[in-house]
Amino acid sequence: MTSVSSTSSSTATTASTSAASTSSSANVTTTGTTNSTSINWDTLIESQVAAKTAQATSIETKITANQTKIAAYEDLQSLLDDIATSAKSLSSSIINSLSGSAFAVRAATISSTGDVSASSALSMSISDAAATGDHTLTISQIATAHSVIGTTVTDKTAELGYDGTFSLGVSGGSSVDIEVSSDMSLEDLVSSINAQTKTTNVQASIIQVSSSSYELVLTASVDNADIVTANVSGDDVMNGLGVTDSSGDFADVLQTARAAIFTLDGVELTRDSNDISDVLTGVTFSLLQTTPSGSSISFDVETDADSIVDAVDALVTAYNSFRDYVYSQQTVTSSGTADEDAVLFGDSTMRDIMSQVAAALNSSIGGLSIADLGLSFDETNNLEFDSSVLEATLSSDLDGVIDLLATTVQTSSSSLSVINTSSSPPGSFTIDLAVDASGNLTSASVGGDSSLFTINGDTIVGASGSIYAGMAFNYRGSTSQSITVTSTSGIAAQIYSLAKDVSNTSTGSLQVLITNLKTQDDTLQQRADTINSAAATYEANLKLRYANYQSAIQSANSMLDYLTALLNSDSDS
Incomplete structure (x- = not known):
C-alpha cells in the first residue's frame, strides 16, 4: 500500500493557506488484484489554483516594476531640485539686499598709505548690494564717551549713610531718578544705577585703588554725549561721593565726550559714534584710531568674485550628479539590451529634460558662452570647471557674465x-x-x-x-x-526655471508621472487582491471536494476488503 500526504501549495496566498487549514490532508490508496494506484490530491489542487493566480502574479510583477520606476523618478526629482537650488543665486541679476543673487554679494579690499595700518585704524562690514567704488578715508578724531570718577570710599560693602534722590542721564537723552537709602553700600548704588542703564545710557563701576580705597566711576554708554546729573531731594549723594563739586559740576573728568571726525573722499564728516552706517549705503565703518598727518586708508567695494565662482562650482557639481544618473539609466549590456538597473532606459521625459538642460548650456549671449565661464564637457558630457578662466572673465567683463547666466530685464525709459x-x-x-x-x-x-x-x-x-x-x-x-x-x-536662469518646475513635488512633470504610477499600482493591487481572494476560496472548495472523494474511496476500499474476506471465508468452508 502506498501513502500520499497533502502539503500547502507554495503559490497559495495567505487567504488560501487559511482555508486549507480547515480541510484535512487526503491520503489515498486503492488496490486491486494486479496493480496499485495512488492519487496526489495536492498536486491536482496546486495546478488548478496556480492557473487561477497566474494573472495576480503577473499583476504583482507589474506593481514591483512600477515601484522601481517611481523610486527612479524620485531620485531624478531630487537631483533636479539640487540643480535648482544651486542655480538660483546665479539666475537673478537684481542687485539688492533681498535678492539672494550671487552678483549682489560684495567684498572690500583695504589698504593704507603713510604711517598707519589699515586694519588697526578701520574695520568694515559690507551688505549685499552695496554700491561699488573706490574710496579714500582719513580719521581726524575718534568719538569718545564721557567718563567721570568720584573720591575714595574705604569699604565698598559698608553702608554709605546717604538718604536722598538724584537724577542721572546723558544730554539729549532720558534721565531717571535714582533713590538712595542710608543702608545702601557703594556696591548697592552701582547696582541701582546699572539697573537703569538701558534708559539713562550711563554705566557705573567701581575701581579698587587699594585694599581700602574704592572709587565710583560713571561712564556714558554712548559716545559724544555728556553725563547729566542733579540732586533731586535729600542728601546730595553725587557730591558726597566726590563725583560732583559744590557747584554741581563734575569734580574729576576721566574722559570728555567727543564726536568722530573723518574725511571721506575729500568731504569732512562728523558722527556721534565710531560705528558709522549712514555714509555709504550698505557699508558700516568702525573707526579704531586716528590716521597721522599724511596718511590715509583706501578701500575698494566690489562684486565678490569668489561668491560667483563658488556658485558656478556648486552648479557644476549638481549638474554632474544629475548627468551621472542620466548616464546610468542609458547603460546597455554586452548583448545590446538595456541593463536591468536602467529602469528609465528610453524614458522620453528624462530625455526631454536632459535635452533642455543641454540646450541651455549651449546658449551664447552677448558673444559669451560657457567657455568664457571656464566650463567644458568631458567624454561623458559631464562639465569640467576651470575657475581661473571665470575669474579672468569676471575681471574683464562682469556685466557680460551676468547677462550670460542670469535673467536680465531692461526698460525703454x-x-x-x-x-x-x-x-x-x-x-x-x-x-x-x-x-x-x-x-x-x-x-x-x-x-x-x-x-x-x-x-x-x-x-x-x-x-x-x-x-x-x-x-x-x-x-x-x-x-x-x-x-x-x-x-x-541666461544659462543659469533657464536651468533654474526648468529644474524648479520639473522637480516641483506638487505640479512638476515628474510628480505627475509618479502620481499616475501610484494610482495605477493602487488599481492593480485591488485587482490582484480580488484574484487571490477568489483563488483562496476556490482552493478551499477543492480541498473540501477532494476530501469527499477521498472519503468515498476509503468507503469503497473498506467494502472491497469486506467482500474479499467474505469470499475467502466461503472458499475455506
Missing part, C-alpha cells in the same frame, strides 16, 4: 526701474502707465488688461498667477506713457 523679476519673464511687452492730474500712478496694463499688475504708490507688482508674477517695478515719472520691457534669460 529711465523712469521705470526694475525692482525684481522672475526667472523666466516674458521676452518683451509694453506696459501702459496711467497717471492722474496730480501725478499719481493709477494703473498699469498690458494690451488693455489692467488686472495683470497691482499698484501700490509708485510700485508696480505683477499679479499672482499671471506671466508677470514675480516682476516688480518702480515708476518715477509724472506723466502717462507706454514703456517697453525686454527680458533675456
Whole structure:
C-alpha cells in the first residue's frame, strides 16, 4: 500500500493557506488484484489554483516594476531640485539686499598709505548690494564717551549713610531718578544705577585703588554725549561721593565726550559714534584710531568674485550628479539590451529634460558662452570647471557674465526701474502707465488688461498667477506713457526655471508621472487582491471536494476488503 500526504501549495496566498487549514490532508490508496494506484490530491489542487493566480502574479510583477520606476523618478526629482537650488543665486541679476543673487554679494579690499595700518585704524562690514567704488578715508578724531570718577570710599560693602534722590542721564537723552537709602553700600548704588542703564545710557563701576580705597566711576554708554546729573531731594549723594563739586559740576573728568571726525573722499564728516552706517549705503565703518598727518586708508567695494565662482562650482557639481544618473539609466549590456538597473532606459521625459538642460548650456549671449565661464564637457558630457578662466572673465567683463547666466530685464525709459523679476519673464511687452492730474500712478496694463499688475504708490507688482508674477517695478515719472520691457534669460536662469518646475513635488512633470504610477499600482493591487481572494476560496472548495472523494474511496476500499474476506471465508468452508 502506498501513502500520499497533502502539503500547502507554495503559490497559495495567505487567504488560501487559511482555508486549507480547515480541510484535512487526503491520503489515498486503492488496490486491486494486479496493480496499485495512488492519487496526489495536492498536486491536482496546486495546478488548478496556480492557473487561477497566474494573472495576480503577473499583476504583482507589474506593481514591483512600477515601484522601481517611481523610486527612479524620485531620485531624478531630487537631483533636479539640487540643480535648482544651486542655480538660483546665479539666475537673478537684481542687485539688492533681498535678492539672494550671487552678483549682489560684495567684498572690500583695504589698504593704507603713510604711517598707519589699515586694519588697526578701520574695520568694515559690507551688505549685499552695496554700491561699488573706490574710496579714500582719513580719521581726524575718534568719538569718545564721557567718563567721570568720584573720591575714595574705604569699604565698598559698608553702608554709605546717604538718604536722598538724584537724577542721572546723558544730554539729549532720558534721565531717571535714582533713590538712595542710608543702608545702601557703594556696591548697592552701582547696582541701582546699572539697573537703569538701558534708559539713562550711563554705566557705573567701581575701581579698587587699594585694599581700602574704592572709587565710583560713571561712564556714558554712548559716545559724544555728556553725563547729566542733579540732586533731586535729600542728601546730595553725587557730591558726597566726590563725583560732583559744590557747584554741581563734575569734580574729576576721566574722559570728555567727543564726536568722530573723518574725511571721506575729500568731504569732512562728523558722527556721534565710531560705528558709522549712514555714509555709504550698505557699508558700516568702525573707526579704531586716528590716521597721522599724511596718511590715509583706501578701500575698494566690489562684486565678490569668489561668491560667483563658488556658485558656478556648486552648479557644476549638481549638474554632474544629475548627468551621472542620466548616464546610468542609458547603460546597455554586452548583448545590446538595456541593463536591468536602467529602469528609465528610453524614458522620453528624462530625455526631454536632459535635452533642455543641454540646450541651455549651449546658449551664447552677448558673444559669451560657457567657455568664457571656464566650463567644458568631458567624454561623458559631464562639465569640467576651470575657475581661473571665470575669474579672468569676471575681471574683464562682469556685466557680460551676468547677462550670460542670469535673467536680465531692461526698460525703454529711465523712469521705470526694475525692482525684481522672475526667472523666466516674458521676452518683451509694453506696459501702459496711467497717471492722474496730480501725478499719481493709477494703473498699469498690458494690451488693455489692467488686472495683470497691482499698484501700490509708485510700485508696480505683477499679479499672482499671471506671466508677470514675480516682476516688480518702480515708476518715477509724472506723466502717462507706454514703456517697453525686454527680458533675456541666461544659462543659469533657464536651468533654474526648468529644474524648479520639473522637480516641483506638487505640479512638476515628474510628480505627475509618479502620481499616475501610484494610482495605477493602487488599481492593480485591488485587482490582484480580488484574484487571490477568489483563488483562496476556490482552493478551499477543492480541498473540501477532494476530501469527499477521498472519503468515498476509503468507503469503497473498506467494502472491497469486506467482500474479499467474505469470499475467502466461503472458499475455506
